Each structure stands twice: as C-alpha cells, then as structure tokens.
Amino acid sequence: MGEGGNAGVNSTNTVKSVKAVPQRKDNSPLAAPSEKKGGQPDKDKKKDAPHPRMQFDDENRVEKAKKRSVVKQTESRNRVELFRHLPQYEHGTRLPDLESKFFQLNSVHPAVYKVGMQYLAGNISGGNNRCMAMLQAFQESIKDYSTPPEKALIRDLTAKINSYVSFLIECRPLSMSMGNAIRLLKTRIAKLPLSLSEAEAKASLVSDIDRFISEKIMLADKVIVKQAVTKIRDGDVLLTYASSSAVEMILLHAHELGKQFRVVIVDSRPKLEGQKLLRRLVQKGISCTYTHINAVSYVMHEVTRVFLGASSILSNGTVYSRVGSACVAMVANQFRVPVLICCEAYKFHERVQLDSICSNELGDPDAISNVPGRKDINYLDGWSNSENLRPLNLMYDATPSDYVSVIITDYGMIPPTSVPVIVREYGREYLWV
Structure with missing residues (x-):
C-alpha cells in the first residue's frame, strides 16, 4: 500500500509539472524541440545548414529569385523538359541589360562586376582561371571595405561576400572548385580574432587569398606536372581532349626535358578549345595530330596514354569535366589505354553524383x-x-571511376577509390586552409 501511495503522489506531481504538448490536426502529439549537446536549439541548427541548391522547376522559388536578381533573366521558350530543374534563360538579353546598370549597382563592387561581365561574355574560362579571377575580385573588395557604424566586421563582410556570390551566380553558375574557395574564405572571415583591428583583419584575409592561390593552384600545378612527366616515355602517343591548363603544362615540360612523343588533340564543337592548344603546342615544336571527337575511335588504336583535365573529382571517384571527356575515357577504356586525370586537390568535392542530369550547366x-x-x-x-x-548545349559530363586508371593530384598519384579517403581523412580544414 505504501508503495502504491507514493506512486500516486509522484504521478500527480509529475502531471502538474509537465507542460502541455502541442497537438497536430490528427491529435497526435508533436515532438518537442530537441537541442544539441551544447544546448543549441534546432532553429539555430537550421541557420548553420547550407541552403539547398536552386531548383528552377519550382515556380515559387523562381519567382522569389527573380525579385532578388540583379541581372535581367528571360526564360527561354524552347526549354528542354529533362533539364527544367536547371536555369534556361535567353543568353542574348542579359549582357546588354547588365552593362546598362553599371552605375546603378551600388551593392556590387566594381572588381566583382567586371569579373561577372567576363563570366557572362565567356571571356574567362577554365576552372583555375575562373576561381583565381573571383578570388582576386574578392581581394579588391576586401581592400576597399570599411565596417559600417554599429556593425561587426565578421557579419557584415560575410553578408557582402554572399551578395557578391549571388551576383556571380546570376552571371554564370559557380563551379565546384569555386564553391570550395568561397567556403574557405567564409571560414577565414568567421575565425578572425576579435582582437584584430579592421586593417589587420583585412590584411590577414588578403594574405590568406594570396596563399590559397599560390599554394593550392600554382604550386599544386607544378607538383602535378613533376609527377605526370614521369609517365611519359620516348615514342609515346599522348591523347588529350579540348584544352586543359594542367595537361598543357605537362606536355610543354616533357618537351623541354627532351622527351620524344606525339600529341593527338581531340576537339569538339561549339567551343573548339583544342584549336588554341594546337597552335601553342605547334609553336613550341611539338608534333601534333588534330581531329574531332567523332573520329576518336579511329585514332585511339595508336595512342599509348590519355591525359585529361577535370573540373572536379567527386567523392565516389566520378570525374566531372567538360562534356565529351566521358566519351573519350570510355573509348580509351575499350582499347585498354590508360586514362590519367590531372586535377588539383582543392577541386575534390564530397558530393556523390552518378549522372550528368541532376547537376550540370546549360550553355x-x-x-x-x-x-x-x-x-x-x-x-x-x-x-x-x-x-x-x-x-x-551541355557544358559538363560525368566520367565513371571505372574508366579512370589514376588521378594525378598534388597529394600524389591515387586510384579513384582513394578520393573519399582524402576527402574524409584530411577534411576541408586540411585541404583548403
């Protein structure tokens, strides 16, 4: 009896102390808001979560994006249904509209505006060139930045960078490597010591951007060239597709070392980037053969190595590169020709992608x-x-890891299966800081 009485008293006290649990329409109780171990509620957790990628087949999101947009974007009448989730705008209308708004865009720094114009006109291409141009524009904007009264530098500068990024995305979608660089810059801004003055904080950020460009791009390319040249032997016939800055440096360095080889340049419309690469290699005295991608199976039987660049390497070993790369790698795999991918480590991404449809860019x-x-x-x-x-006009395609023999990066030569190991073990802090 004593135990039963105590139980009744405890249950009564418990009922009095428990707050009313909110109910759904179906009378089932809603879960109470959970908290992190450190006591951070879910609403704060949502603030830290990255925003989902824009889906252009969602009419509500598209309307909201139009209201915030700076560039006039007219939807194409002849949109491809399979790619409705990607932006499909009339390209001829955006550049004149943006040029007419030069003096009206007070929120966009002139250096960022100039880079955006070059993205829109197609004057800056290539993963490294686009990333460096963006970072250098951010450098100029940071040098000219001054913290408004009653505002904190960390928060206000981050908001400025976010607005610049939104403007650049309207001009042309960001590459994955550019996203990694932006993530690094925001991390650096967030970790600035509060004891630093404004001038010291700005100098620190400018120095970080310089160090990123010199170490993760310039120095990384030199390391890749030094490693890749060891795979070239006298008498080799090397095939490359379109134009990759890393592959071009490898071929030129091998020629300077006196190695005897021939280069087969495979090209495709509409950009025909391989023609410019062909001119530069021939001027240096390298023996070259030029053909289009529809003849790649006819020339592959004499090829001994295939060197390809990459826009990004995904966590499952998939190579995300200019459209046509997957076709070249597939034919090389069928002919038992090794495919070597040259890619800097800052382009590695934790995303997993199996096709070229869910995420791509339409030219x-x-x-x-x-x-x-x-x-x-x-x-x-x-x-x-x-x-x-x-x-x-698709810009990129996804090459499965089965078609890749080795990935040459600034951390060494690795198989595609080791990409998730690098992303996991070294992490973002190690790779991009």
Whole structure:
C-alpha cells in the first residue's frame, strides 16, 4: 500500500509539472524541440545548414529569385523538359541589360562586376582561371571595405561576400572548385580574432587569398606536372581532349626535358578549345595530330596514354569535366589505354553524383546552331520560332571511376577509390586552409 501511495503522489506531481504538448490536426502529439549537446536549439541548427541548391522547376522559388536578381533573366521558350530543374534563360538579353546598370549597382563592387561581365561574355574560362579571377575580385573588395557604424566586421563582410556570390551566380553558375574557395574564405572571415583591428583583419584575409592561390593552384600545378612527366616515355602517343591548363603544362615540360612523343588533340564543337592548344603546342615544336571527337575511335588504336583535365573529382571517384571527356575515357577504356586525370586537390568535392542530369550547366544554345567561319551554313537560323526544336548545349559530363586508371593530384598519384579517403581523412580544414 505504501508503495502504491507514493506512486500516486509522484504521478500527480509529475502531471502538474509537465507542460502541455502541442497537438497536430490528427491529435497526435508533436515532438518537442530537441537541442544539441551544447544546448543549441534546432532553429539555430537550421541557420548553420547550407541552403539547398536552386531548383528552377519550382515556380515559387523562381519567382522569389527573380525579385532578388540583379541581372535581367528571360526564360527561354524552347526549354528542354529533362533539364527544367536547371536555369534556361535567353543568353542574348542579359549582357546588354547588365552593362546598362553599371552605375546603378551600388551593392556590387566594381572588381566583382567586371569579373561577372567576363563570366557572362565567356571571356574567362577554365576552372583555375575562373576561381583565381573571383578570388582576386574578392581581394579588391576586401581592400576597399570599411565596417559600417554599429556593425561587426565578421557579419557584415560575410553578408557582402554572399551578395557578391549571388551576383556571380546570376552571371554564370559557380563551379565546384569555386564553391570550395568561397567556403574557405567564409571560414577565414568567421575565425578572425576579435582582437584584430579592421586593417589587420583585412590584411590577414588578403594574405590568406594570396596563399590559397599560390599554394593550392600554382604550386599544386607544378607538383602535378613533376609527377605526370614521369609517365611519359620516348615514342609515346599522348591523347588529350579540348584544352586543359594542367595537361598543357605537362606536355610543354616533357618537351623541354627532351622527351620524344606525339600529341593527338581531340576537339569538339561549339567551343573548339583544342584549336588554341594546337597552335601553342605547334609553336613550341611539338608534333601534333588534330581531329574531332567523332573520329576518336579511329585514332585511339595508336595512342599509348590519355591525359585529361577535370573540373572536379567527386567523392565516389566520378570525374566531372567538360562534356565529351566521358566519351573519350570510355573509348580509351575499350582499347585498354590508360586514362590519367590531372586535377588539383582543392577541386575534390564530397558530393556523390552518378549522372550528368541532376547537376550540370546549360550553355548558349545558339552556339551549337552557328558554325564558326561558315556563314553559308544557316539551316538553324530562327530556330527559336519553332516549338518542336529545343537545342541542348551541355557544358559538363560525368566520367565513371571505372574508366579512370589514376588521378594525378598534388597529394600524389591515387586510384579513384582513394578520393573519399582524402576527402574524409584530411577534411576541408586540411585541404583548403
């Protein structure tokens, strides 16, 4: 009886001390807001979480993005249904509108505006070039920055960088390597000691950006070149696709060392980047063969090595690179030719991707309807007036790890299966700081 009485008293006290639990419409209780071990509630946790990628097939999100946008973006009438989740705008209308707003964009630093214009016009291309141009523009904006009264430098400067990033995304979607660099810069800003003065904090950030460019891009390329040259032997026939700055440096350095080899440059429309690479290599005295991607299976039988660049290396070993790279790697794998990917470690990303559909970039569809140097070929003039024609100009593709023999990076030569090990063991702090 004594035990039963005590139990009744305890249960009564418990009922009095418990707050009312909120109910759903179906009368089932809602879970109480949980907290972290350090006592941080869920609403604070949501602030730290990264924003989801923009889905352009969500009408509500698109309308909100249009209200915030700086660049005038007119949706294309001939959108490809399979890629509705990606931005599909008329490319010819954005550049003149942005040029007319030069004196109106007070929130965008002139250096960032200039880089955005070059992205939009296509004057800056290549993963390293785009990333360095962006970081150098951020450098200029940090030098000219002054903290407004009654505001903290860390929060206000982070907000400024976020606005600059939004502007650059409107000009052209960011690459994964640019996203990694932005993440580094924001981490550096957040970790600035409060004891530093404004001038010291700005000098520290400018120095960090210089160190990132010199160590993670410039020095990394030199290490990659030094390692990759050991894989080139006299009499080799080396195949490369389009134009990669890292691969070009490897070929030039091997030629300077006196190695005897021949280069097969495979190219494709609409950019025809391989033509510029061909001119530079021939001027240096390197023996070259030039062909288009539709003939890659005809030239592969004489190739001994394939060197390819990459926009990013994903955590599952997938190589994210310019469209056509997967086709070249697949043909090389069929001919039992080793495929060597040259990529800096700062381009490694923890994302896992199995195809080129869920995440990609769509280029100007007019680029594939026009043939450079042939004005007489005008069969697709006025294609936008046809409802049944939807040109698709994909910028990137995903090469499965099965087609890759080795990845040459500034941390050594690794197989594709070791990519998640580097991302996990060294982590963002080690790779990008």
